[in-house]
Amino acid sequence: MVRVEPEIAFELAHDLPARDEPYSHAEIDAAITGARLALEVLGCRYAAPEHASLPELLADHMFNAGLVLGPRIASPDAAPANMAITLSVDGAEVEQHAGIHPNGHAxxxxxxxxxxxxxxxxxxxxxQHVITxxxxxxxDVPANRDVELAYGDLGILKVRFSFR
Incomplete structure (x- = not known):
């Protein structure tokens, strides 16, 4: 099994460098060139992560093991606060979630x-691509099988994980 999180990845068109004054939402929006369906791939290097301290988990990148960038969505502004997430394996629907973004705004x-x-x-x-x-x-999705995640009306990300 492969553990994943369905997310949206925002791609930057230009730098947002360090500076004294805070960035406004409009300035950050202007730096975004597009957005894609994405999967954060989770993994942990600890045998018993439930016993790892927060600093140890931070050093382990909070379970981040990779990122799958899927198809572009019509507009970065199209990423909704909530949408259905449907998981299909080998063409058969196996799970549906009433997806809600944890921050209320993508x-x-x-x-x-x-x-x-x-x-x-x-x-x-x-x-850079930033997931949020x-x-x-x-x-949890199976390896060595065709996996599709439908992100509401935004599109479908297709992937097949395999282990070497």
Whole structure:
């Protein structure tokens, strides 16, 4: 099994460098060139992650093991606060979730990140993709099978995971 989180990835068209004044939502929106359906792939390097401390989990990238970028959506503004997430395996629907973005707004995490990094003297760069939270928590999907995730009316991400 592979553990994934269905998310939206926002792609930046230009840099949002460190600076003194906070970025407005409009400035951050202007830096976005597009958005894609995405899956955050989860994994942990600890044998018993439930016993790991928060600093250890942070060092492990909070379970992030990878990112699958799927098809572009019509507009970054099309990413809704809620949408159905439907999981199908080998063409058969196996799960449906009433997907709700954890921040209530798909771009909220990007707005926060741009200003958090700015405060640290860091920034975001053109070409980066930023994911902002799962619409359905985590889902366990099988390896070596055709997996499709439908993101409401936004589109379908198709993937097949295999282990070497």
């Amino acid at each position: 771009k909220a995490g990007l707005y926060w990140l741009a200003n958090f990094l700015r405060e640290q003297g860091l920034g975001l760069t053109a070409g 939270g799962s619409y359905a928590g985590y889902l």
